[in-house]
Amino acid sequence: xxxxxxxxxxxxxxxxxxxxxxxxxxxxxxxGFTVRCSDxxxxxxxAAPGMIAACWPQLSAxxxxxxxxxxxxxxxxxxxxxxxxxxADYVQENAPERLELKQKLLSEIDAALPIDRxxxxxxxxxxxxxxxxxxxxxxxxxxxxxxxxPHLVPLVEIVGxxxxxxxxxxxxxxFFNAHGKRAIRVRxxxxxxxxxxxxxxxxxxxxxxxxxxxxxxEDVDLATSxxxxxxxxIMGPHLTFHLGGxxxxxxxFYDHLVPAMQTWWADLGTxxxxxxxxxxxxxxxxxxxxxxxxxxxxxxxxxxxxxxxNVLSPDPQD
Amino acid sequence: xxxxxxxxxxxxxxxxxxxxxxxxxxxxxxxGFTVRCSDxxxxxxxAAPGMIAACWPQLSAxxxxxxxxxxxxxxxxxxxxxxxxxxADYVQENAPERLELKQKLLSEIDAALPIDRxxxxxxxxxxxxxxxxxxxxxxxxxxxxxxxxPHLVPLVEIVGxxxxxxxxxxxxxxFFNAHGKRAIRVRxxxxxxxxxxxxxxxxxxxxxxxxxxxxxxEDVDLATSxxxxxxxxIMGPHLTFHLGGxxxxxxxFYDHLVPAMQTWWADLGTxxxxxxxxxxxxxxxxxxxxxxxxxxxxxxxxxxxxxxxNVLSPDPQD
Numbered sequence: 088x089x090x091x092x093x094x095x096x097x098x099x100x101x102x103x104x105x106x107x108x109x110x111x112x113x114x115x116x117x118x119g120f121t122v123r124c125s126d127x128x129x130x131x132x133x134a135a136p137g138m139i140a141a142c143w144p145q146l147s148a149x150x151x152x153x154x155x156x157x158x159x160x161x162x163x164x165x166x167x168x169x170x171x172x173x174x175a176d177y178v179q180e181n182a183p184e185r186l187e188l189k190q191k192l193l194s195e196i197d198a199a200l201p202i203d204r205x206x207x208x209x210x211x212x213x214x215x216x217x218x219x220x221x222x223x224x225x226x227x228x229x230x231x232x233x234x235x236x237p238h239l240v241p242l243v244e245i246v247g248x249x250x251x252x253x254x255x256x257x258x259x260x261x262f263f264n265a266h267g268k269r270a271i272r273v274r275x276x277x278x279x280x281x282x283x284x285x286x287x288x289x290x291x292x293x294x295x296x297x298x299x300x301x302x303x304x305e306d307v308d309l310a311t312s313x314x315x316x317x318x319x320x321i322m323g324p325h326l327t328f329h330l331g332g333x334x335x336x337x338x339x340f341y342d343h344l345v346p347a348m349q350t351w352w353a354d355l356g357t358x359x360x361x362x363x364x365x366x367x368x369x370x371x372x373x374x375x376x377x378x379x380x381x382x383x384x385x386x387x388x389x390x391x392x393x394x395x396x397n398v399l400s401p402d403p404q405d
Numbered sequence: 406x407x408x409x410x411x412x413x414x415x416x417x418x419x420x421x422x423x424x425x426x427x428x429x430x431x432x433x434x435x436x437g438f439t440v441r442c443s444d445x446x447x448x449x450x451x452a453a454p455g456m457i458a459a460c461w462p463q464l465s466a467x468x469x470x471x472x473x474x475x476x477x478x479x480x481x482x483x484x485x486x487x488x489x490x491x492x493a494d495y496v497q498e499n500a501p502e503r504l505e506l507k508q509k510l511l512s513e514i515d516a517a518l519p520i521d522r523x524x525x526x527x528x529x530x531x532x533x534x535x536x537x538x539x540x541x542x543x544x545x546x547x548x549x550x551x552x553x554x555p556h557l558v559p560l561v562e563i564v565g566x567x568x569x570x571x572x573x574x575x576x577x578x579x580f581f582n583a584h585g586k587r588a589i590r591v592r593x594x595x596x597x598x599x600x601x602x603x604x605x606x607x608x609x610x611x612x613x614x615x616x617x618x619x620x621x622x623e624d625v626d627l628a629t630s631x632x633x634x635x636x637x638x639i640m641g642p643h644l645t646f647h648l649g650g651x652x653x654x655x656x657x658f659y660d661h662l663v664p665a666m667q668t669w670w671a672d673l674g675t676x677x678x679x680x681x682x683x684x685x686x687x688x689x690x691x692x693x694x695x696x697x698x699x700x701x702x703x704x705x706x707x708x709x710x711x712x713x714x715n716v717l718s719p720d721p722q723d
Contacts, residue, residue: 212665234632235649242632269631271624279669281620281628284610287669289633290642292606297643302599306589308641310599313587314552314560315607316637321709322702323626323634324608325615329690330703331553337690341683347530349678351597351605360667365659372647372655381652384640388648391639394716399709 090227090254091203093262096176097121102168102192103181104131107209107237109138111179114238116158117143117151118266124164125171132164142238148393149239172196177262178206179231186213193228194221205255205262207231207245211283214276215248225250229259231270232280239392244280246273295356297371298364304371320395408545408572409521411580414494415439420486420510421499422449425527425555427456429497432556434476435461435469436584442482443489450482460556466711467557490514495580496524497549504531511546512539523573523580525549525563529601532594533566543568547577549588550598557710562598564591613674615689616682622689638713 099115101108104126115122116139126132136159143155151158165171172178178200182192189208196206206228208218219225230246243263247256256272263270273280279287293307302310318327325337332340358364376384417433419426422444430440434457444450454477461473469476483489490496496518500510507526514524524546526536537543548564561581565574574590581588591598597605611625620628636645643655650658676682694702 240632240635242628244628269627271620271627271631273620273624275617275619277614277617277619278672281614281625282632284614284669284673285607285625285629286633286642286645287666288610288673289603289607289637290646290666291670291673292602293642296595296599296602299593299595301593301595302589302591304643306591307599307603308643309587309589310560310562311603311637311641312639313589314558314600315604316634316639316641317558317710317713318706319607319629319634320638320713321630321634321706323629324604324611325622325626325686325690326693326702327604328608329694330699330706334699336699337687338683341686345678348605348608351602352609352675354596355602355606355609357670360663365656368643368659369655372643375644376647381648381654384644385648388636388639391717392635395635395638395713398712398716 089203090205090258091176093258093265096262098123098175100125100168100171100175100178100196101181102171102178102196103183103209104128104135104164105181106138107233107235108179108181109135110142110235110237111181111209111233112162113139113142113146113158115179116161117146117149117238121161122163123171123173123175124162125166125168126164127166129166132166135164136162145389145393146238149396168192168196169199172200175200176204178204179209180206181209184210184212186217189213189218190221193218194223197222197224197227202227205229205258207259209233209237211280212278215246215251216276217248219248219250226252227255229256230273230280231259231263234282236389239389239396241267241269241396242282243268243270244273244282245270246276246280248276291357292355294358294364294368297367298358299356303374304368305375308375321399407521408523408576409494411576411583414580416441416493418443418486418489418493418496418514419499420489420496420514421501422446422453422482423499424456425551425553426497426499427453428460428553428555429499429527429551430480431457431460431464431476433497434479435464435467435556439479440481441489441491441493442480443484443486444482445484447484450484453482454480460554463707463711464556467714486510486514487517490518493518494522496522497527498524499527502528502530504535507531507536508539511536512541515540515542515545520545523547523576525577527551527555529598530596533564533569534594535566537566537568544570545573547574548591548598549577549581550600552600554707557707557714559585559587559714560600561586561588562591562600563588564594564598566594609675610673612676612682612686615685616676617674621692622686623693626693639717 098121101124140155219228232244234240234242260270416439419442458473537546550562552558578588647655
């Protein structure tokens with residue numbers, strides 16, 4: 088079986104029209120695709136076009152051509168996933184994180200879709216191996232996990248299940264990368280894929296430092312965003328340490344700096360997730376944000392994210 | 406004892422003229438200070454002005470006024486630390502990371518310097534409590550730990566020792582923040598201060614994922630820089646999760662998402678630092694960088710760092 092050529096994809100089905108589905112829809116529309124979305128909730132179907140329109144100025148700032156209205160002319164929203172997948176060349180599934188529900192949905196989509204089309208799931212918590220058990224063509228299911236917000240953050244984690252073909256996983260990587268995402272292959276099914284594990288590892292120590300009284304919530308946050316965070320937007324931890332090794336690179340780093348690193352590892356902590364820590368974190372964040380609302384902060388984050396993406400892009404938009 | 410007014414600082418002594426000392430010197434010059442540097446090595450003294458001049462185009466891009474030559478007219482380099490601290494209003498010490506050496510140096514500087522002046526040490530591995538034991542005025546010693554490269558990265562971690570006064574630590578925070586750094590207070594002396602612990606925590610999991618075969622070195626790096634890393638340049642982990650909690654903020658996050666987080670924590674790993682991992686990391690980084698040299702990569706990192714700092718700045722430079 089050979090899969091549809093990545094270049095021939097014109098129509099994408101987006102299953103689920105909530106926050107993640109709408110954000111994915113906006114991104115697919117910005118790439119020029121026709122998007123067929125589905126959601127069993129009438130309220131979600133009604134809200135979806137407005138959510139997409141709200142994303143559009145951001146996508147325009149990143150180079151999307153045309154107006155929101157022009158994009159929405161390529162968008163339709165359906166009650167049933169079976170209507171959405173009619174004529175779809177790729178399916179992005181964003182149903183609630185319940186295994187039985189996803190299994191049923193994916194089996195039905197699988198039965199309706201030509202066998203040369205790949206199905207990606209946005210799941211952050213479930214395994215492709217478990218979701219694909221009821222599918223007649225399980226080989227074409229991959230996890231295609233975005234990072235919030237999906238229409239802005241380039242990362243997509245591609246994970247195959249036990250029955251997924253190498254071809255389907257490679258196809259998904261090629262498809263996303265052809266359209267400006269940075270898709271990576273996760274080669275084993277582990278909880279949290281990669282990025283959420285890295286976030287969890289960082290926050291574990293961050294919360295521990297707050298709990299231990301080493302620094303305030305705000306100062307731990309600043310110790311990230313005004314220091315290593317600035318570098319992590321540019322390069323990952325290995326490349327960072329390759330440069331930390333001077334002219335000897337990673338080999339020098341490994342031989343000379345790993346001993347210090349291991350001393351620090353030995354001293355890292357695990358916070359106790361009790362009511363006192365909850366209060367400390369909630370109050371600490373409140374002090375940090377002052378009178379900025381969640382909406383203000385999200386807008387600020389997105390504005391800065393777009394600015395960073397544009398300056399890091401080989402072809403910056405103005 | 407009251408300390409010199411932050412606004413009255415005109416002259417800074419930088420002890421040690423190596424990579425860190427030269428980078429600090431360049432930054433202090435860019436703030437308009439007169440810089441008196443010292444290094445016992447004649448080769449280091451000869452090299453320092455060139456290293457500062459090499460930093461200057463970067464500092465100009467971040468808004469420093471005047472030419473490198475004009476800045477270097479305010480720079481002098483001496484053999485002895487006692488010469489460097491003559492007339493200094495603040496001292497930034499960057500001697501080799503050996504306790505006895507730092508103790509001797511700091512005691513001598515302390516004896517020579519008016520008592521209303523603060524002394525900061527760039528140490529990443531030593532404690533102020535240990536370094537200040539021989540000083541007649543130990544209350545004025547703080548750790549003022551920069552993040553590499555010091556002339557570009559805003560973070561400065563301020564840590565007091567057992568005998569350090571609150572006043573001196575507050576002074577150091579105010580001094581750096583008055584000149585565009587983001588100084589934070591680390592309230593307990595822990596190995597790695599904060600930022601290096603956070604880096605260590607992230608890399609521990611990153612290296613584990615490579616060792617376990619979950620992903621390649623390059624893909625783990627991309628899973629950082631194309632995902633959470635982009636957000637960490639904008640806000641730290643707590644603020645990130647405050648937004649992850651939707652309209653309920655950190656309280657909602659804590660109540661609803663910490664259970665998933667704890668599942669991930671339970672699955673985080675510790676890499677075995679053996680020869681096989683060393684080879685895997687060295688080869689993986691080699692694949693990732695291709696023919697880009699360490700110098701190319703450093704220049705690329707610094708260029709991107711400056712671009713990000715400028716777009717995140719409330720008053721961007723062009």
